[in-house]
Amino acid sequence: MSDSIESLLGYLSAEILGRTPFDLMPANEAARVGALFAAIAARKEPFRDLDHISVHKDGRLRHVWSNGMPILAPDGTLLGYRGLDRDITSRKMAEQELRNTKDMLRVVINTIPDLIWLKDLEGRYLACNSRFEAFFGATEADIVGKTDFDFVPCALAEFFREKDQAALAANTSVENEEEIVFASDGHREHLLTVKTPYRDSQGTLIGVLGIARDMTERKAAEQSLIARNRELERFNRAMIGREMDVIEMKKVINALSQELGRKPPYPLAFMKQTDGKSAP
Secondary structure (H helix, E strand, O other): OOOOOHHHHHHHHOOOOOOOHHHHOHHHHHHHHHHHHHHHHHHOOOEEEEEEEEOOOOOOHHHHHHHEEEOOOOOEEEEEEEEEEEEHHHHHHHHHHHHHHHHHHHHHHHOOOOEEEEEEEEOEEEEEEEEHHHHOOOOOOHHOOOHHHHOHHHHHHHHHHHHHHHHHOOOOOEEEEEEOOOOOOOOOOEEEEEEEEEEEEOEEEEEEEEEEEEOOOHHHHHHHHHHHHHHHHHHHHHHHHHHHHHHHHHHHHHHHHHHHHOOOOOOOOEOOOOOEEEEO
16 A cells, blocks of 8 residues: 555545445446446456545545556456555546636627527537527527538628628628528527637637627617608708798898888898899
8 A cells, every 4th residue: 555545535544445436436436436346347357547446544535546457366366456545636627617717708698699509610510608599599409510502592691602702701790781591480680790700818810709699679769860860851851942932032032122112021131032133
């Protein structure tokens, strides 16, 4: 028994002589690992990186990798195992932290109302969020590994691919507007789409990240505003024309009044004729 057991689990070698590794595991873990080890021992096989949990002397749980080689008698009888244990608790904690981070990120991107997706350089999907799933009418598991040509008409797929290539060629984000139909329920949305070249942690270009925001209500509001402005322009032109007609009529009345020797009833001095004289 190596003294390294003290650094691993806090026990002196003398304290655990006569005990099995299963005595130092939680009960459910001992049952799980015991079943695995029984099958290995029955075949008299070596084992490598057997992942299990042991209990430190102070009560803390430690994640351990065990490697072992069978010890055989001359007649082939299995006498036991000799091996090494390695504490991988820090690694397991880091892996769990990474899983927690990924889970949190997944919650965030599925909560965002935008469509989000990631493609590789060949246009194959690597990931997407739930809003994008609704667009294709398929789960992320069914989408990953496929291309746009598997889900939308050829012309639209070619349009998407063209915009992907534009982002890669520009080596920066590019924007475009597009109208799409959601396969999940058939409704239409007008989207503002931003596509950006995507690189891994080493800076290697691996694909295109896409984010599309629903602009349907904004687009409708813009069209409504344009229509109202046009109507206002028509109204203003009509009012200006009407006002000019009234002025012309007043000028005629003023002229007739002057011919009859009367004072013109309408003051139109603010208007100037082309010859520089005041209007009647």
